[in-house]
Amino acid sequence: MSNPYLRLAAPGVASLKPYLPGKPISELEREYGVTNIVKLASNENPLGPGKRALDAIQACTDSSLSRYPDGGGFDLKQALGRRHGLDPACITLGNGSNDVLVMIAEAFLQASLEAIHSQYAFAVYPIAIQAVGATGRAAPALAPGSEGAYGHDLTAMADLINDKTRLVFIANPNNPTGTWLRAEPLRNFLEQVPQETLVVVDQAYAEYMDDPDYPDCVDWLDRFPNLIVTHTFSKAFGLAGLRVGYSVSAPGIAQILERVRQPFNVNVVANAAALAALEDHQHLARSVELNAGERERLQHGFANLGLEYVPSAGNFVLVEMGQDAAAIYDALLRSSVIVRPVANYGLDQHLRISIGTTSENDRLLDALSQVLGPGDNDESDGG
Numbered sequence: 278m279s280n281p282y283l284r285l286a287a288p289g290v291a292s293l294k295p296y297l298p299g300k301p302i303s304e305l306e307r308e309y310g311v312t313n314i315v316k317l318a319s320n321e322n323p324l325g326p327g328k329r330a331l332d333a334i335q336a337c338t339d340s341s342l343s344r345y346p347d348g349g350g351f352d353l354k355q356a357l358g359r360r361h362g363l364d365p366a367c368i369t370l371g372n373g374s375n376d377v378l379v380m381i382a383e384a385f386l387q388a389s390l391e392a393i394h395s396q397y398a399f400a401v402y403p404i405a406i407q408a409v410g411a412t413g414r415a416a417p418a419l420a421p422g423s424e425g426a427y428g429h430d431l432t433a434m435a436d437l438i439n440d441k442t443r444l445v446f447i448a449n450p451n452n453p454t455g456t457w458l459r460a461e462p463l464r465n466f467l468e469q470v471p472q473e474t475l476v477v478v479d480q481a482y483a484e485y486m487d488d489p490d491y492p493d494c495v496d497w498l499d500r501f502p503n504l505i506v507t508h509t510f511s512k513a514f515g516l517a518g519l520r521v522g523y524s525v526s527a528p529g530i531a532q533i534l535e536r537v538r539q540p541f542n543v544n545v546v547a548n549a550a551a552l553a554a555l556e557d558h559q560h561l562a563r564s565v566e567l568n569a570g571e572r573e574r575l576q577h578g579f580a581n582l583g584l585e586y587v588p589s590a591g592n593f594v595l596v597e598m599g600q601d602a603a604a605i606y607d608a609l610l611r612s613s614v615i616v617r618p619v620a621n622y623g624l625d626q627h628l629r630i631s632i633g634t635t636s637e638n639d640r641l642l643d644a645l646s647q648v649l650g651p652g653d654n655d656e657s658d659g660g
């Protein structure tokens with residue numbers, strides 16, 4: 278029976294499909310009765326938070342927890358201003374960067390307006406657009422087999438811009454594809470975008486990038502006043518459970534986002550942990566180094582299993598299973614390994630696999646090898 282309240286919902290909300298998160302460890306335990314679970318489904322830092330962040334969390338006193346947080350986020354904005362060499366007035370704090378993405382949609386979109394994203398871009402963009410009744414336009418991704426396959430096609434995105442386009446979402450690097458955009462094409466794209474169209478460059482995975490041709494778009498804010506750059510503490514900083522993210526933009530944009538921001542959207546513990554995590558350069562470096570080494574090893578492992586993958590710049594790899602991926606996902610669950618189906622992106626033959634610790638990745642490769650069985654590329658199985 279259909280939900281009788283649906284006709285009461287706002288039109289954008291009535292047709293909205295909710296975000297599908299990675300399966301939580303506790304849910305798999307409950308549903309399948311398995312233990313010793315490896316979760317490689319939500320691009321979390323497998324090392325967890327650093328010691329400094331953990332110490333800061335533990336140092337939160339009873340009296341700090343019973344008070345509302347500093348709604349203005351003074352200390353964290355100061356620290357982030359220093360991190361990026363900018364006035365703290367450029368920073369907007371969010372309950373995860375997801376919160377900031379939603380604020381941007383709420384503040385700048387309405388039913389008569391449009392927003393553009395790429396076909397296989399972060400699922401939150403179309404949801405944020407549709408929830409406020411605006412029209413989302415997905416630009417076809419670069420075709421499989423071509424250079425940058427599955428990634429953003431900036432020409433196709435530019436072609437969708439018209440006088441109703443208020444927002445463009447670009448993830449660099451992108452999730453779930455792991456593809457990324459180089460400085461020159463991205464700068465050329467920004468040069469074509471009209472001033473009335475705001476461009477959000479989502480840099481959730483920026484910390485993992487070391488290619489000199491990767492642009493930190495924060496450096497371009499002066500040149501492109503319609504640019505908003507988002508960052509998160511959920512990935513390389515290892516604080517996904519605390520929910521902290523932020524945007525960097527012209528102060529005028531930040532002032533408008535402030536109008537729709539919930540007054541206490543970043544809690545006391547999250548504030549303290551994020552501040553400490555920013556100081557923990559060692560933990561960040563260790564996290565990035567582990568990821569780079571294990572990404573290389575995992576990608577080799579996939580190739581050895583005869584699987585194609587999209588070369589990744591992030592802390593996850595999009596792997597092509599060559600068949601409907603749902604059965605493989607389920608078989609991996611039964612082996613206590615959680616990965617991420619991406620059929621909701623229209624990629625029903627792919628799985629997105631987050632990069633874990635060495636032992637977690639070994640467990641994944643073993644389980645995957647078992648599930649796929651001996652194939653053409655399995656050279657070892659002599660009897």
Ligand SMILES: *Cc1c(COP(=O)(O)O)cnc(C)c1O
Binds near residue numbers: 373375451452510521
């Ligand atoms: C994970 C992710 C985020 C971060 O979400 P939070 O709400 O900050 O946890 C943002 N953008 C992309 C592309 C992501 O993959």
